[in-house]
Amino acid sequence: MGELVTLLVTSVLINNVILNQFLGMCPFMGVSKKRSSAIGMGVAVMFVIVVAAIVTYGLYYLALVPLGLEFMDLITFILVIASLVQLTEMFIKKTSPSLYKSLGVYLPLITTNCVVLNVCLVNISNHYDFAQMLVYSFGTPLGFALVLYIFSTIRERLDLCDVPKSFIGNPIALIVAAIMSMAFSGLAGIV
Amino acid sequence: MNRFQNFKNGLLKDNPVFSLYLGICSTLAITTSVNNGLGMGVAVICVLIMSNVIISLVRNITPEEIRIPVYIVIIATLVKIIQMLIEAYAPALNTSLGVFIPLIVVNCIILGRAEAFASKHGVLDSALDGLGMGLGYTLAVTVMSLIREVLSTGMINLVNPFDETQILLNIRIIPDDYVISMFSSPVGAFVTFAILAALVSVYKNHADQKAAAKEVK
Numbered sequence: 001m002g003e004l005v006t007l008l009v010t011s012v013l014i015n016n017v018i019l020n021q022f023l024g025m026c027p028f029m030g031v032s033k034k035r036s037s038a039i040g041m042g043v044a045v046m047f048v049i050v051v052a053a054i055v056t057y058g059l060y061y062l063a064l065v066p067l068g069l070e071f072m073d074l075i076t077f078i079l080v081i082a083s084l085v086q087l088t089e090m091f092i093k094k095t096s097p098s099l100y101k102s103l104g105v106y107l108p109l110i111t112t113n114c115v116v117l118n119v120c121l122v123n124i125s126n127h128y129d130f131a132q133m134l135v136y137s138f139g140t141p142l143g144f145a146l147v148l149y150i151f152s153t154i155r156e157r158l159d160l161c162d163v164p165k166s167f168i169g170n171p172i173a174l175i176v177a178a179i180m181s182m183a184f185s186g187l188a189g190i191v
Numbered sequence: 192m193n194r195f196q197n198f199k200n201g202l203l204k205d206n207p208v209f210s211l212y213l214g215i216c217s218t219l220a221i222t223t224s225v226n227n228g229l230g231m232g233v234a235v236i237c238v239l240i241m242s243n244v245i246i247s248l249v250r251n252i253t254p255e256e257i258r259i260p261v262y263i264v265i266i267a268t269l270v271k272i273i274q275m276l277i278e279a280y281a282p283a284l285n286t287s288l289g290v291f292i293p294l295i296v297v298n299c300i301i302l303g304r305a306e307a308f309a310s311k312h313g314v315l316d317s318a319l320d321g322l323g324m325g326l327g328y329t330l331a332v333t334v335m336s337l338i339r340e341v342l343s344t345g346m347i348n349l350v351n352p353f354d355e356t357q358i359l360l361n362i363r364i365i366p367d368d369y370v371i372s373m374f375s376s377p378v379g380a381f382v383t384f385a386i387l388a389a390l391v392s393v394y395k396n397h398a399d400q401k402a403a404a405k406e407v408k
Contacts, residue, residue, distance in 0.1 A: 020377055022219035026299055029212060071275070074293055075267045082260055111263070112297040114216050121290055164389075166396065170212060171389040178381030185376065 004135050011139030014188050017115050018147045019181040024115040028148060028177075029170055030106050033159075037102040038152035040092075042145025044103070046138075048088055048110055049119050052081050053137035056120040057130070077120045078111075085111045115144055151180065198323035204398065207300045207324050208331035209391040214300040217291050218332050219380040223343075228336030230284045230352055232329025234273050234292065236322065239301055242266050243309040243321035250310045262305045263296070270296045281352040300328060331387075338383050341365065343375035 017023045024045075031041045056077045064070055089107050093100045100107065110116065119140050123133045154176055163172050207213045214235075221227045245265050253261050274292045278285045285292065295301065304324055309317040340347060345365035351357040373379050 022216050022377065022380065023294075025215040025219065026212070029215075071271065074271045074274075074296060075264060078263050078267045078296055079260070082263055108259075109299075111259075112299055112302055114294050114297045117294060117297050118290055121293055125290070166389045166393045167385075171385045171392065174381050174385035174388065178378050178385065181377045181381055185378070 004131060007132060007135050008139045009190065011136050012143040012146065013184065014190070016143045016147055016184055017118075017140050018144060019177065019184045021118075023118050024113050024144055026109065027106050027113060028151065029173060031103060032148055032152040032155050032173070034102065035149065035152045035156065037099070038148045039145070040096075040099045040103055041106065042141070042148050044088055044092065044107065045110060045113065045115065045144055046141040048081070048084050049116050049141040050134075050137050052077075052084050052116055053119050053123055053133060055080050055084070057123055057133050060124055073121070073124065077117060081116050081120070082111045115140065147180070147184075151177065154180075198319055202323060202327045202330060204395065206327045206331055206391060207303075208328055209388045210395065211303075212388075213303050214298045214328060215384070217294065217298060218328075218335065219377075219384060221288055221291050222332050222336035222339055222380065222383075223375050224287075224340045225333065225336045225347060226349055226352070227284070227287050228332040229329070230277075230281070231288060231291065232325070232332050234277065234288075235295060235298065235300070235328050236325030238266065238269050238273055238295055239304060239325040239328075240318055240321040241269050242301055242305060243317040244314055245269075246305045246309040247312060247314045247317035253310075258310065259302075259306075262302060262310075266301055266305070267296045283350075283355045284352045300324060335383055335387060338387075339374045339379055342371050343373070343379065345370040 015021060018025070018028050027041055027045070031037045059076055059080065060070075060073060064072060064076065085108060088110070089100075092103070092107065119137050123136065128136060151173075155173060158172060158176065167175070205211060208215060208218050217231060217235075221231045242262075242265055246262055249261070249265075270293060273295070274285075277288075277292060304320060308320045312320070337347070341364050345367060346363040347360060349358070349360040351359055371379075374383065
């Protein structure tokens with residue numbers, strides 16, 4: 001049990017996907033301009049990752065390994081992810097059209113969000129058992145959503161600041177990310 | 192001429208990394224040493240040229256509705272081939288790049304160019320576009336890894352990726368006592384990237400102003 005808690009804390013805070021592993025930078029830059037879309041994106045990514053991780057984990061050990069087709073992992077995983085994203089997109093479009101609009105192009109782009117594929121691949125390459133896999137696949141997008149939310153609150157204020165012309169937009173956002181990353185690296189000692 | 196222009200734009204003005212903000216995940220993560228940067232750059236160039244060529248070849252027979260899944264499967268296949276080749280012939284590079292080789296599949300540059308360029312243009316144009324964009328990416332990661340490696344370790348260390356014992360270049364630029372180790376950590380990656388992106392934006396503003404001034408005349 002203690003091991004699982006450690007894994008959760010590590011995947012949420014210490015090995016944070018965005019600030020420590022640089023994954024999922026595109027939505028991090030793209031949908032962090034407003035708090036509401038940051039939350040929507042965080043939840044959508046969390047759903048996709050948890051389901052995708054369970055499905056790909058099952059597929060890998062129940063279908064690919066017995067058949068000796070381990071080298072097909074990338075292709076099967078990406079197909080699973082693409083269809084799941086399509087499903088999520090249809091669901092959000094039906095239930096919350098306003099969220100659908102504010103997420104815009106970044107919703108279908110969850111397919112190419114490296115966090116999703118990374119979680120699926122790491123689950124396999126680190127030989128996680130089923131419980132560890134669940135914890136890791138839940139903790140990683142939780143860390144993603146957390147940082148995305150904090151970042152969007154900072155960015156809302158950043159819009160009102162006087163920034164040097166060449167730094168307007170993404171460059172200043174990256175500087176903010178650097179400072180956040182520095183703050184998060186201070187958490188490395190807690191486990 | 193037009194073709195050459197396209198090719199040149201990919202290198203600086205429309206640089207996929209610093210100006211279009213595509214493929215930043217891998218750029219930030221693997222630029223801790225020039226060796227990694229170059230290796231990743233070459234892998235991306237290979238995948239990008241091949242995927243652009245194949246997608247341009249099948250562009251007329253791909254149904255509009257399912258084009259994205261088709262592209263993704265093509266790209267995933269190519270990346271897997273490259274990954275297996277690197278694993279077999281350059282194991283050291285495989286360890287240091289780690290999960291970022293399979294993650295080329297979801298590198299936005301590749302799908303982005305497939306969608307924006309290769310699906311609308313001929314084979315030769317697409318191959319050139321792939322080369323231009325791939326070189327732009329390589330240039331970006333090399334410059335960034337050069338800055339980070341020199342500042343964080345004080346030296347440039349290049350080894351032959353196919354044979355780790357063969358050292359191609361190993362020079363010290365900054366004395367050991369004056370290195371800034373922060374630049375090898377994530378913080379350094381973000382700061383370096385932000386400053387380089389700001390520089391490219393200065394260049395772009397300057398070029399736009401010059402073009403506008405020409406038009407007025």
